[in-house]
Amino acid sequence: MNTKQMEYILELARTKNFNRAAENLYISQPALTYQIKTAEEEIGFNIFERSGKGVYVTPAGEQFIVAIANILDELNHAIERGVNNNNRYTRTITLGIPFRSCLSRLPEAIHEQKKRFPSVPITAKFAYAHYKIQHPSDFDTDISFALHESFTKLSGFREYPLYESHLYAITSAHDPLAKAKVIGKAELANRTVAVHSGKYPPIMRRIRALISSIHTGNIELAHDFETCILLAETDTAIPILPGFLLEPNPKFAIIPFDTEKTIPCSLITSSNEHRDSVISVVKLLQDIYKKKHQNDIL
Numbered sequence: 663m664n665t666k667q668m669e670y671i672l673e674l675a676r677t678k679n680f681n682r683a684a685e686n687l688y689i690s691q692p693a694l695t696y697q698i699k700t701a702e703e704e705i706g707f708n709i710f711e712r713s714g715k716g717v718y719v720t721p722a723g724e725q726f727i728v729a730i731a732n733i734l735d736e737l738n739h740a741i742e743r744g745v746n747n748n749n750r751y752t753r754t755i756t757l758g759i760p761f762r763s764c765l766s767r768l769p770e771a772i773h774e775q776k777k778r779f780p781s782v783p784i785t786a787k788f789a790y791a792h793y794k795i796q797h798p799s800d801f802d803t804d805i806s807f808a809l810h811e812s813f814t815k816l817s818g819f820r821e822y823p824l825y826e827s828h829l830y831a832i833t834s835a836h837d838p839l840a841k842a843k844v845i846g847k848a849e850l851a852n853r854t855v856a857v858h859s860g861k862y863p864p865i866m867r868r869i870r871a872l873i874s875s876i877h878t879g880n881i882e883l884a885h886d887f888e889t890c891i892l893l894a895e896t897d898t899a900i901p902i903l904p905g906f907l908l909e910p911n912p913k914f915a916i917i918p919f920d921t922e923k924t925i926p927c928s929l930i931t932s933s934n935e936h937r938d939s940v941i942s943v944v945k946l947l948q949d950i951y952k953k954k955h956q957n958d959i960l
Contacts, residue, residue: 665737667701668730670694671709675727678717743802755784755940758806761887762788763909764927765807766958771946775939782939804940809906810926811868820933822944825951825960826924827906829869831917832894839900839917846920847876856890856899859883872923873902905959916959 674683674694684694702708709723719727759765772784787803810821831845839849855877857870874881882899884890890901894914904925908916929944954960 663701663704665734667697668734670697671701672727672731672734674698674710674717675719675723678719680717753782753939755782755805755943756787756803757784757943758787758789758803760789760807761907763959764906765947766909767947767950770950771943774946775943778942779939784943804931804935804937805943806930808928808930810928818933819930820935822929822931822948824927824929824948827904827927827960828924829872829902829919829921830905830908830959831919832891832901832903832908833915833917834895834897835913835915837897837900837915840915842915842917844920845900845917850877850879850900852879854880854882854899856882856884856893856901858887858890858901858903859885869902869904869923872921876921908959910959 670683670687670689673687674680677683677686680691680694684691687694698710702710705726707722707726708720709726711718711720757765757768759768762768768786775782775784807824808821810823831839831850833840839845839853842849855873857873858866859870882893884893884899884901887903887907890903891914893899894901902919906925906927910916929947931940931944935941951958951960
């Protein structure tokens, strides 16, 4: 079975209609029917059941569809890594970031880098996986943002300290606490606090433990960052979040949380990385974040 047949199977499973799937795939309906039948004959069982009412996925087909979807995802990831490795030879610099807010000053560094190395472009790669680099095989960029506390120190990496991220309370702009200079235990009394409960690094669990030790009132668990923000926008709860997840927004007040706890944030490269252009980007970002801008939320 080839990858085209896998794509045809996934599209038919999604649409459950031969004509619509064929149209989406830019092939004829007979050609799609032939490819599906050929694939089913090759594997020895029916993926789909046909009836006058439409197309249905068989129980065996459901498991098979999940498997080929994973295969295609892995293949695409392998191709992406190959492209990234090829880019290294064409001198493109790839920089991995979980969210744009982690390196909000990156455009400034890119503009300066263009002056120094005009023929070496920088490509930002946004992916949550950059939080979880634990092995050299996970590292598919030239530079990556990393949290110091969740970064497993291996011999294959070099770490460059970048900034200390603080904790902030988020309220809607019209909340009575929006004008507060700092928010702590007293301000949060009788208020619901939101903390992140999603699949973030261990540091997020430590943040939740810190909030629990300070706040004795109701604590709402939010599965993701977007839910935290929605809770603030609707005055349902006051999220406590690290600065590296936040950017200025007129809808919200972002107020320092009363704690000395900070989260060290870094850039990492391969220990074998010695290109002047790559080191230049790292040093530019370090210099920029040493000079805290008035709009920076760190």
